[in-house]
Amino acid sequence: xxxxxxxxxxxxxxxxxxxxxxAEGALAAGCRFFGGYPxxxxxxxxxxxxxxxxxxxxxxxxMEDELASMAAIVGAxxxxxxxxxxxxxxxxxxxxxxxxxAAMMEVPCVVVNVQRGGPSTGLPTxxxxxxxxxxxxxxxxxxxxxxxxxxxxxxxxDLTVKAFNTADQFRIPxxxxxxxxxxxxxxxxxxxxxxxxxxxxxxxxxxxxxDNGFLPFKADDDLIPPMVHAGxxxxxxxxxxxxxxxGYPVLTGPAHDRLVxxxxxxxxxxxxxxxxxxxxxxxxxxxxxxxYGSTARSARRAVTLARExxxxxxxxxxxxxxxxxxxxxxxxxxxVSAFVVPELNLGQLSREVERFTSLPVLGVNHAGxxxxxxxxxxxVIREARG
Amino acid sequence: xxxxIRLAGYxxxxxVLAGQLLGKAAALYDGKEAVFTQSYGPEARxxxxxxxxxxxxxxxxxxxxxxxxxxxxxxxxxxERYRPDxxxxxxxxxxxxxxxxWPEEGPYRRIPATRLAExxxxxxxxxxVMLGFFTRVSGLVPRxxxxxxxxxxxxxxxxxxxxxxxxxxxxxxxxxxxxPLPMPPPEACAGKASARTSPER
Numbered sequence: 116x117x118x119x120x121x122x123x124x125x126x127x128x129x130x131x132x133x134x135x136x137x138a139e140g141a142l143a144a145g146c147r148f149f150g151g152y153p154x155x156x157x158x159x160x161x162x163x164x165x166x167x168x169x170x171x172x173x174x175x176x177x178m179e180d181e182l183a184s185m186a187a188i189v190g191a192x193x194x195x196x197x198x199x200x201x202x203x204x205x206x207x208x209x210x211x212x213x214x215x216x217a218a219m220m221e222v223p224c225v226v227v228n229v230q231r232g233g234p235s236t237g238l239p240t241x242x243x244x245x246x247x248x249x250x251x252x253x254x255x256x257x258x259x260x261x262x263x264x265x266x267x268x269x270x271x272x273d274l275t276v277k278a279f280n281t282a283d284q285f286r287i288p289x290x291x292x293x294x295x296x297x298x299x300x301x302x303x304x305x306x307x308x309x310x311x312x313x314x315x316x317x318x319x320x321x322x323x324x325x326d327n328g329f330l331p332f333k334a335d336d337d338l339i340p341p342m343v344h345a346g347x348x349x350x351x352x353x354x355x356x357x358x359x360x361x362g363y364p365v366l367t368g369p370a371h372d373r374l375v376x377x378x379x380x381x382x383x384x385x386x387x388x389x390x391x392x393x394x395x396x397x398x399x400x401x402x403x404x405x406x407y408g409s410t411a412r413s414a415r416r417a418v419t420l421a422r423e424x425x426x427x428x429x430x431x432x433x434x435x436x437x438x439x440x441x442x443x444x445x446x447x448x449x450x451v452s453a454f455v456v457p458e459l460n461l462g463q464l465s466r467e468v469e470r471f472t473s474l475p476v477l478g479v480n481h482a483g484x485x486x487x488x489x490x491x492x493x494x495v496i497r498e499a500r501g
Numbered sequence: 502x503x504x505x506i507r508l509a510g511y512x513x514x515x516x517v518l519a520g521q522l523l524g525k526a527a528a529l530y531d532g533k534e535a536v537f538t539q540s541y542g543p544e545a546r547x548x549x550x551x552x553x554x555x556x557x558x559x560x561x562x563x564x565x566x567x568x569x570x571x572x573x574x575x576x577x578x579x580x581e582r583y584r585p586d587x588x589x590x591x592x593x594x595x596x597x598x599x600x601x602x603w604p605e606e607g608p609y610r611r612i613p614a615t616r617l618a619e620x621x622x623x624x625x626x627x628x629x630v631m632l633g634f635f636t637r638v639s640g641l642v643p644r645x646x647x648x649x650x651x652x653x654x655x656x657x658x659x660x661x662x663x664x665x666x667x668x669x670x671x672x673x674x675x676x677x678x679x680x681p682l683p684m685p686p687p688e689a690c691a692g693k694a695s696a697r698t699s700p701e702r
Contacts, residue, residue, distance in 0.1 A: 130525035130537070300564050301521065301537035303528040409564075416562040489563055 121170035124309040133298040134159035134201075136268040137227050137291065138167060140275025141199050143312050146225070147173035148198040150187030152180055152206060155239045156295040157229035160201035181206035185213035188224045192217075193353060195344040197279050201227035205236060207246055208253070214288050215254030218378065220353045221332075221340065223282035223317065225275065227291045229298040230408075230459075232483035242295035243483030244408055245460035250290050251437050257375050259382035261389055262290040262437040264407040268302045274434070280315035281389065285381060286339055292436055294459070296409035296486045317342050324348030330360040338381035382438070391434035392443060396422060400429030402499045403447055404455045405468055407433050410487045414457055417492035428496050436464065441471040448472040453499035457492045459483040475499065503561070504641060505588070506554040507569035509579035515628030516575065520552030522632060522650045523642060527556045529653075530646035536564040549579040556641055571639055573631060574600050575614065594635055596627070610638045612673050618666060626666035633670025644671060 124143045131139065137160045141149070149164045161177070168175040174191075178184040181202055188198035202210060207228045217224055230246050232238030246253075250262045261281050263274040271293065278289040320341040322329060331351050334340045340360075343349040352362035357371045382389070395415055397403055402421070406414035411432040421428035431447065433440050444454070454472065456465040457479035465478045479495045481487055506523070510516040517539050528535040536555045553566035568588040574580035575596045584603075587593065595602065597611035612634045618627035629651070636647050651663055 128529050130521065130528050130535070296538075296564070299538065301524060302535070302561075302564075412562045412564060419562070486565055488567075 121167070123171040124312065125306050126308045127306060129304045129306065130301055131268050131272075131304040132159055132301050133265070133268040133271045133293065134229065135163050136271035136304050137201065137275050137293070137298075138163035139304070139306065140272040141197075141225070141279070142167060142171060142173075143272070143306060143309070144197060144276045144279035145314070146197040146199050146279060147171070148176075148188065148191035148196040149173070149200065150176045150178050150191065150198070151184045151200040151202065152178050154181075154203045154206045156231055156242075156298050157201040157203050157206075157227060159298075160227055160229075181209035182213060185210040185217075185226070188226075189213060189217050189220070189222050192222045192224045193220075193345050195346075197223075197225075197283070199225040199227065199275075199279075201229070203229050203231050203239075204233040204243070204246060207249065211249075211253040212255075215256055215258065216355045217288040218254065218258040218260070219256075219355050221286040221342070221378070222288070222353070223279075223286050223342075224288050225278045225282055225291065226288060227275075227293065230292065230294045238484055240295070241484045242409065242459060242486055244294050244410065244458050245463065245483060246292065247436055247458070247460065247463040248466075250292050257379055259287075259379050260290060260437050261285070261287060261382065261435065262292045263391075263434060264292050264436050265297055266408055266411045266432065267297065268300060268304050270434075271297065272304050272306065276312055280313060283317040284315045284339075285385070286318075286342055287382065290437075292408070294408045294410075300409075319343075320349070324350075332358060332362050333360040334377060334381070338377050338384070386438035387442070389435060390438050390440045390442075392440045393432045393434060395430040395432070397429030397431060397447065399427055401427045401452050402455060402496050403429050403431055403451050403453075404457065404492065404496065405431045405433065405444070405464070406457050406492075407436060407464065410457050410459060413487050413489045414492055416489040417457075417496060420489060420493050421496045424497075426496060426500050428500075433464075439464070439467045441467065444468055444471040448474050453477060455479060455492065455495050455499050457487055457495070459487055503555060503557040504571065505566040505569045506556065506571040506573070506639075506641070507551050507566050507583055507586075508554070508573045508575075509549060509551040509583045510575035510628075511579065512550055514575050515625065516550065517552045519573075519628040519632045520554050522629075522647060522654060523636070524554050524556070525654065526642045526646040526650040527554075530649045531642050533558060533642075534561050536561045538565060549576060549582045551579070551583060571635075571641075573635055575627070575631060577601065592639065594631070594638060596631065610634075612670060614670060617669050617673065621662065621666055621669060623662060623666075626663055629663045629666040630670035630673075633667035634673055635670075636667075637671045 153161045165175045184200045191198035232243035265271045282289040318341045356364040359365045404414045418428045453475045524535040524537040527533040539552045570591045572587045573594045580600045593609035596614045598613045614631040615627040
């Protein structure tokens with residue numbers, strides 16, 4: 116039986132739900148495997164991919180839980196596929212161990228976390244932004260992570276494409292840290308033609324599988340080893356244990372320090388290349404608001420209102436939460452008088468801001484359940500200006 | 502110019518689809534910016550529920566509707582729940598068979614959308630009848646843009662009926678009824694912002 120293949124890249128303009136934009140971004144990036152367990156407010160990602168992946172020759176598997184979901188995408192990626200899962204708070208917690216496995220085995224993959232109110236089951240259908248530090252530190256051990264924070268359905272699409280490229284370039288798991296408001300809002304999404312979609316190839320070994328001296332975890336000067344896939348004939352061994360360049364366990368302090376230092380440095384030394392942010396009216400600002408995701412949209416309104424009242428306010432919107440644009444904060448701190456950090460948690464990214472400045476950092480916090488309105492942000496901008 | 506629109510009814514009336522179609526028409530076929538949101542969770546099933554739309558000439562920062570400039574009510578409970586939030590001077594549009602406005606209600610527009618849909622043979626197109634009527638009386642988005650949205654969104658077998666439903670609503674005249682607002686001629690308002698809406702906020 117032949118099945119008519121649908122287009123993987125839906126070039127054109129669409130009126131898309133944020134969650135659907137994640138799904139289409141994945142397909143446009145060449146993702147052909149999704150393993151996941153539906154959970155509100157990320158369910159529409161899985162729902163759309165369950166229909167779309169088979170249309171384009173991909174595989175959708177509804178797993179038994181989120182531990183298995185994460186394991187499945189790591190396995191699919193080791194076999195050569197671009198692979199993704201999508202979840203929310205409780206599922207994100209369950210994925211943490213295998214996220215560390217992906218970091219340790221250097222397996223590229225993408226995880227969408229549509230944040231809702233937590234801890235635990237919390238607020239299943241309502242917005243939160245309290246997984247910011249979990250994204251950075253959730254799995255045990257030392258590792259670096261890349262996490263993007265979309266503020267619109269268009270960014271859900273664009274940053275998903277980027278997440279796959281970053282994952283493959285650095286051989287790491289990459290997180291898309293959305294929130295319920297962005298994932299459940301519908302806006303125009305423009306999808307470029309396939310040839311205009313950026314594509315970074317996974318680095319592959321130069322020599323063929325016949326070379327007995329080949330070392331699958333020997334890094335190049337960029338600290339990234341070329342990736343071999345299971346089933347190609349290479350002698351490969353992937354393990355979560357501390358391993359040497361052959362991929363075999365070596366359980367000693369020196370081997371561990373060498374490996375973990377390389378895993379961390381391959382990102383840390385390139386952080387300047389990965390970091391992204393957007394600014395609004397910061398040129399002459401005295402008070403800079405630092406906000407991300409849906410809260411950044413309220414913050415932008417608050418800055419506009421402050422400007423109308425003659426207050427020189429501006430907005431720094433981190434597009435990468437991790438690595439955090441700390442150097443930019445340090446630079447701004449030379450000429451502003453205060454930072455305001457609104458977030459739907461009781462103070463998470465504000466701690467990171469404090470690492471880069473000795474100026475006052477004023478939080479605007481709510482534990483979640485509804486989008487933050489512009490007014491409380493404006494109040495604190497006024498307060499910050501004194 | 503930012504306009505906030507809330508469509509309200511009960512589950513099954515197609516309120517969400519009507520809102521998506523209007524948003525799609527504005528964002529893809531009329532060169533505007535539009536954000537569509539809806540209520541999620543248990544409160545969205547049964548009873549009053551809403552579909553919200555922000556339409557603007559420039560980028561939309563805050564995406565949620567807080568003080569609707571336009572309220573479409575297709576169910577009494579929805580009217581009673583959402584009417585107090587409506588902006589002063591906003592435009593109220595009701596299904597006149599399903600909503601009985603409070604005695605102190607000011608000017609509004611009305612259409613028996615569900616009854617007209619039944620006349621077309623399918624009660625379920627009441628949302629599109631209302632969409633046609635609202636497109637005309639609000640003047641937010643031109644008729645052609647909404648019809649293009651219908652064509653690009655609906656399965657071919659459903660299209661003809663829905664275009665008829667849209668036309669029935671668009672061409673419906675409530676003059677002679679008790680609705681106090683005079684009806685503008687169709688060509689007078691298509692594609693033009695209503696004079697009744699509040700200024701940019």
